[in-house]
Amino acid sequence: MRHAHLLGASEPLLYKLLPTLVGKMGEAYPELKRAEALIRETLRSEEERFKRTLDRGLKMLDEETGKLASGKKFPGDVAFKLYDTYGFPLDLTQDALKAKNIEVDTAAFESCMAEQKKAARTAWAGSGDTGTEKLWFDLLEEIGPTEFLGYESEAAEAVVVAIVKDGKRVESIKSGEEAFVLTNQTPFYAESGGQVGDSGGMWTALGTELIVKDTKKQLGKLHLHMVKCKSRGLAVGDAVEMRVDSRRRQSIRANHSATHLLHEALRQVLGDHVAQKGSLQDAERTRFDISHPKAIAPEELQKIEALANEEIRANTPVETRLMPLDDARASGAMALFGEKYDDEVRVVSMGTQTPGANKPFSVELCGGTHVKRTGEIGLMKIVAEGALSSGIRRIEALTGRNALRYFEEQEQRVHDIADVLKASPADVVARVQSLTEEKKRLERELSDLRRKLATGGGGSGASADIKEIGGMKFTGKILEGFPAKDLKPMADDLKTKMGSGVIVLIATEGKASIVVAVTNDLTSKVSAVELVKIGAAALGGKGGGGRPDMAQAGGPNPGAANDAVAAIEKALAG
Numbered sequence: 407m408r409h410a411h412l413l414g415a416s417e418p419l420l421y422k423l424l425p426t427l428v429g430k431m432g433e434a435y436p437e438l439k440r441a442e443a444l445i446r447e448t449l450r451s452e453e454e455r456f457k458r459t460l461d462r463g464l465k466m467l468d469e470e471t472g473k474l475a476s477g478k479k480f481p482g483d484v485a486f487k488l489y490d491t492y493g494f495p496l497d498l499t500q501d502a503l504k505a506k507n508i509e510v511d512t513a514a515f516e517s518c519m520a521e522q523k524k525a526a527r528t529a530w531a532g533s534g535d536t537g538t539e540k541l542w543f544d545l546l547e548e549i550g551p552t553e554f555l556g557y558e559s560e561a562a563e564a565v566v567v568a569i570v571k572d573g574k575r576v577e578s579i580k581s582g583e584e585a586f587v588l589t590n591q592t593p594f595y596a597e598s599g600g601q602v603g604d605s606g607g608m609w610t611a612l613g614t615e616l617i618v619k620d621t622k623k624q625l626g627k628l629h630l631h632m633v634k635c636k637s638r639g640l641a642v643g644d645a646v647e648m649r650v651d652s653r654r655r656q657s658i659r660a661n662h663s664a665t666h667l668l669h670e671a672l673r674q675v676l677g678d679h680v681a682q683k684g685s686l687q688d689a690e691r692t693r694f695d696i697s698h699p700k701a702i703a704p705e706e707l708q709k710i711e712a713l714a715n716e717e718i719r720a721n722t723p724v725e726t727r728l729m730p731l732d733d734a735r736a737s738g739a740m741a742l743f744g745e746k747y748d749d750e751v752r753v754v755s756m757g758t759q760t761p762g763a764n765k766p767f768s769v770e771l772c773g774g775t776h777v778k779r780t781g782e783i784g785l786m787k788i789v790a791e792g793a794l795s796s797g798i799r800r801i802e803a804l805t806g807r808n809a810l811r812y813f814e815e816q817e818q819r820v821h822d823i824a825d826v827l828k829a830s831p832a833d834v835v836a837r838v839q840s841l842t843e844e845k846k847r848l849e850r851e852l853s854d855l856r857r858k859l860a861t862g863g864g865g866s867g868a869s870a871d872i873k874e875i876g877g878m879k880f881t882g883k884i885l886e887g888f889p890a891k892d893l894k895p896m897a898d899d900l901k902t903k904m905g906s907g908v909i910v911l912i913a914t915e916g917k918a919s920i921v922v923a924v925t926n927d928l929t930s931k932v933s934a935v936e937l938v939k940i941g942a943a944a945l946g947g948k949g950g951g952g953r954p955d956m957a958q959a960g961g962p963n964p965g966a967a968n969d970a971v972a973a974i975e976k977a978l979a980g
Contacts, residue, residue, distance in 0.1 A: 413864035415648060416580050418453035421446050434520050447699030448797050455796065456713060463494035467502055474508065480512020489515075490522065536936035540780045542568065542624040543589065551627035553591035556604070557726070560650040564589035565640050570630070578641035586630040587616070587640065593650050594631060600685035601662050601774040606650040614638040616646075626818070654689045657806065659775040660783045661692040663724060663806045664714065666756060666776075668694055668786065669740070670768040672801075675706055682740075691789075691804050698799045702791050714786050715769050717757040721781030724756040725766075739769045756780055785809050829868045845961040857896045872904065875978045878928060879907030882971035890919035894956065897923035908932060910941065910974050915966035923975070929954040944970035 424446050432439045470484050481505055488494035492746060500510050549567045569576050571585040579585045587608070597603035603621030608614075608631070616633040624630055633640075640646075665685055672948040673680045684695035702710075729737075734753045752775055757767025784806035794800040820831050835866050872881045881900065882913055885893075890913045900909045901923055909923040922938040937958035938950040945961025952958055961970075 416448045418457070420453055421424055421449035423475055424449065431758060440485045443677060443679055443699070443710040445679075450594065451699065451796055452589075459493050461489050463492045463498070466492070467494075467499065471503070471508065479509050479511040482511035482516075483518055486518035490518075492736055499608060513706045535643070541573070541575065542628060545570075545575075546625050546628055549588065549590075552588065552596075552629035554593075554595070555591055555810075556593040556595045556650065559593050560652050560655060562591060562593045562648050564591045564646055564648055566640065566644045569642055571642070573882055578639055579635050580639045581635050581637055584632070584634045585979075586622075587633050588628060588630060589646065590649070592621075592629050592631070592649055594618060594621040594629060595650075595655075595775050596621045596629040598623050599624075599772065599774050600665075600687055601658060602686070604650045604655055604658075604689045606648070608646045608648050609631065609639075610640065610644050610646055612638060614640050614644070614646075616640060617683065618648075655775065655806070657689040658687055658784075659777055660805045662687075662772075662774045663756065663776045663780065664718075664783050664786045664803060666754065666768045666770055666772070666941065667714040667717050667780070667783075668692070668710070668801070668803060669696075669770070670726065670757070671710045672696055672711060673821050675709045676702065691802055692810060694801045694803070695794055696799055696801065699797050702799060702801075707791060711786065711788050716781050718783045718785060720758050721779050722757055722766070723779055724754065724776050726776070727753045727755075729753055734771055737769060738763070738765050739771050755915055785969075788813055795902075797867075843847045853889075853892050853895065856892055872907070874906075875975055876980055878932070879904055880910075880975065881907065882910040882912075882974070884912050884914065884971070886914050888913040888915060890960075891913065891924070893919060893921040894958065897921050897956065901925050908974075908978060911938070911947075911972060912941070912964075912967045914967055916964075918961045918964040918967055918970070919958070920950075920960065920970060921956070922946060924954065924957050926955055932978065935955075937977060940973050940977050941970040944973045 420716075424442065428438050428442055438445070447843075448955070466484075466488060471480065472490075473478065474694040480499070485496060487497050488499055489496055496510070496515060503510060531780055545568055555562050567588055567590050569579060569585050571579060571583065576585070594606065595601065597620070602616070603623075606618045608616040608618060613635040615638075618631050618633050620632040622630045622632065623975060665687055669682060673736060679697065681697045682694070683697055685979040686693040714867040731749055731751050734751050737753065738752075739753045751771050753769065753771050754772045754774075755766045755769045756776070757780065760767055782900070786803050786805050788801060788803045788893055789812060790800070790802040792800055803809075815820075820834060823838075824831045824834050827834060827837045827841070871883065872879050874880065881904070893913055895912045897909050900911075901907075904925065906925045906927050908928065909921075911921045911923075913919045920938060920941045922934040922941065924934045924937075926930055931953045934957040935950065935952055935954060938952065938959045940962050942948065942950045943961035945962035945966050947959055947961030949959055950959025
């Protein structure tokens with residue numbers, strides 16, 4: 407990219423080579439054909455981003471190089487800043503400086519790099535994770551993996567095999583204390599695969615009650631129940647009755663099953679390049695991150711939502727099978743790229759048969775909990791879509807009771823708006839459109855009145871503030887409470903009235919805004935851009951831009967408006 411830049415290329419280039427790559431390698435790597443659109447957009451966006459990085463880095467490089475004395479090395483801390491802040495690699499800096507026979511102080515660069523790594527290690531070590539890592543390995547070796555019963559049941563009896571409090575094993579906890587409780591088996595799903603952990607309760611025959619606030623997983627095999635002891639106490643070896651919060655579990659699994667339908671609907675509408683990049687399913691909503699190079703259009707979201715809801719209304723069974731990994735992939739089951747799977751995997755299928763594909767609507771590898779039939783989801787409503795990072799979009803959706811509540815809230819808002827507008831709900835849109843047009847008309851009238859008042863209307867007041875400076879007519883006006891957006895139209899009006907001259911207008915609504923206008927016959931003598939810079943400096947601002955006949959700038963100090971006018975007058979006087 408840098409060499410293309412040096413050759414004068416201002417637009418991305420590499421993405422244009424993709425068709426050739428697909429033509430040569432597409433047969434051997436069919437995923438290139440499937441994801442061609444995504445690859446093309448990703449390449450182009452990455453080139454554009456790197457071009458911006460390159461421009462910023464080269465500018466800073468030139469500035470710092472200009473400060474160097476002859477024979478001096480380029481400072482290593484500056485090279486590190488280019489790398490750390492702007493993403494400018496060291497070898498790129500060295501390559502750019504080679505033509506100027508300037509070396510980089512690599513020792514200082516490496517020192518800065520070492521300091522950053524040290525700080526990162528300190529922050530990580532301070533998290534406390536390292537202190538308990540050995541504990542989980544020891545527990546797994548001693549007590550073995552937790553047997554999960556939650557696919558079939560939401561209640562079970564178990565034995566407490568370990569208690570961990572404040573990162574250490576303990577034999578018991580008292581009423582009011584919090585700890586992680588491990589049991590030989592559990593109906594509680596532990597957070598994994600994007601699905602949050604279950605909550606609920608535990609009880610002993612002696613009257614101990616524990617609130618299970620959350621369930622976490624360690625080493626992929628240990629289920630850690632985060633509990634608070636409400637009464638009596640709990641000890642290792644105690645038998646406990648365990649019950650999952652069924653209502654919460656129902657909402658979570660509905661959201662998880664909806665995510666599977668949403669994933670396939672996204673692929674059908676947007677293309678096969680769509681792949682899951684992250685997800686979160688809790689009791690409130692489902693959040694799904696996908697690979698897609700651009701915003702999803704409203705009409706596309708409607709199609710996606712309609713497809714998913716069609717499968718929900720079909721009320722087809724959700725089937726779960728255990729099978730070898732290779733067989734699962736051969737069946738068309740989707741797997742997450744880069745994810746590690748056991749030799750035997752759980753395959754979740756749901757939805758109507760896809761014509762010609764000999765498989766249900768959705769088939770995915772998944773270890774989460776799901777509804778028994780798609781109809782249990784109730785309905786799905788997409789409520790948000792936006793960019794998460796480059797090439798990654800985030801979609802949020804509601805299901806069941808939460809979706810219904812969302813519709814009720816939206817309906818109530820429409821009724822509230824209708825009441826304010828004194829219209830029926832059916833007429834709200836038309837009424838808002840009418841009011842919007844009326845508002846625009848009134849704003850135009852108000853703007854015209856402001857300009858007329860400020861310029862003295864059509865009478866002699868227009869010329870009252872005009873004086874001559876440097877052989878040119880000049881007027882400068884300070885306008886309190888005047889919108890900045892009306893300055894340019896007002897300047898145009900004054901140019902017409904003056905015929906020839908220089909106009910300075912400063913609005914002091916909030917911060918100061920300044921406009922300088924020069925009639926066309928004077929632009930060879932004075933420039934509005936240069937004059938506005940002088941005014942902006944007096945107002946505490948920098949720069950300003952525009953054309954020789956009209957320029958605009960601003961500043962944080964409206965109290966210096968008179969000083970700004972005076973500074974421009976002085977410049978005109980020479």
